[in-house]
Amino acid sequence: MSTHAPPHAPHGPGVTRSVTLPATLDEAVAALTAMPAAIPVAGGTDLMAAVNAGQLRPAALVGLGRISEIRGWEYQDGHGILGAGLTHARMGRPDFAALFPALAAAARAAGPPQTRNAGTLGGNVVTAAPAGDTLPVLAALEATLIVAGPGGSRREMPVSQLLSGREMLRPGEVVGHLRVPLLHAPQTFLKATGRTGPSRATASAAVVLDPARRGVRCAIGAVAPMPLRPLEAEQWVASLIDWSAVRVRGAVALAPEALSAFGEYVAMACIPDSEADPDTGQAPALPPAVQHLRRTVAALARRALGRALA
Ligand SMILES: Cc1cc2nc3c(=O)[nH]c(=O)nc-3n(C[C@H](O)[C@H](O)[C@H](O)COP(=O)(O)OP(=O)(O)OC[C@H]3O[C@@H](n4cnc5c(N)ncnc54)[C@H](O)[C@@H]3O)c2cc1C
Secondary structure, X not given: OEEEOOOOOOOOOOOOOEEEEOXXXXXXXXXXXXXXXXXXXXXXXXXXXXXHOOOOOOOEEEEOOOOHHHOOEEEEOOEEEEEOOOXXXXXXXXXXXXXXHHHHHHHHOOOOHHHHHHOEHHHHHHHOOOOOOHHXXXXXXXXXXXXXXXXXXXXXXXXXXXXXXXXXXXXXXXEEEEEEEOOOOOEEEEEEEOOOOOOOEEEEEEEEEEHHXXXXXXXXXXXOOOOEOOHHHHHHHHOOOOHHHOOOOOOOOOOHHHHHHHHHHHHHHHOOOOOOOOOOOOOOOOOHHHHHHHHHHHHHHHHHHHHHHO
């Protein structure tokens, strides 16, 4: 492990005094435990934006960029064990996309090239921004986090628990890996933005098929603080799919009307109507911008499932 103090840095309050560069996960945990005010930094794309905006003044940083054990992936018991240090650029490459197509599509959509070269999977998850592109995919895949803690400990938690704030990282803990099922089945990710070119999602949709269980898993991103799973719509549409026709050339796995109805069902579940007025019993109309967002969600969900089935 190496530690650098900026040579001419003034040591006043609110100034970063040291940057530690551990070579292993356990060294990173030890450094964070020894310096409770220190913050881990991976690609720095979110963290430095917060520093530059004056929202954060870390007293010390523990850089994760030299930890080789979290920069790749391996297979274990039908799962992919993905390093938290995988960059978006790396996840976008064809070998990764062949195994985790929706995650690769999300990584390719996550900002401009310089951001994708530095930004990591772990950083995307821990920042937990509503528009984080990998988050709906991880929610649909029902991924879990493998967290490294003091004394060489490892614990797992569903990604959804961290995103919903039900479970937090404890002092000294670092996300080391993510456990993602290898389904060998169609998976899609689609994203809508407010303008052309790389930008944050206004809405996104991930669809994962699980033919072995005859299941459809869908998650909608960016319309709420965390990805939303329309569970009833998933179960309803899974019962209508002709699973023997999925990805069979010339076959129709799902009637077009059912596909459209799935989009509407998902959109209604994620963006429900306003509450009815207790006096009149009437629900006020949704504002035009919200109606537009609902139509966007319906289109994304319909197209994402349509592409997964075709
Ligand atoms: C111009 C620009 C455009 C962007 N566009 C998009 C976009 O379209 N879609 C999108 O999803 N994101 C976008 N982002 C956000 C950003 O690139 C991603 O969230 C990125 O994945 C963050 O990863 P990082 O490695 O840079 O995280 P960092 O900035 O290094 O860290 C972010 C947070 O996570 C913590 N952290 C990082 N790694 C770990 C770990 N292993 N264990 C524990 N804590 C950890 C840090 O302490 C910090 O709190 C954009 C950013 C920029 C600057």
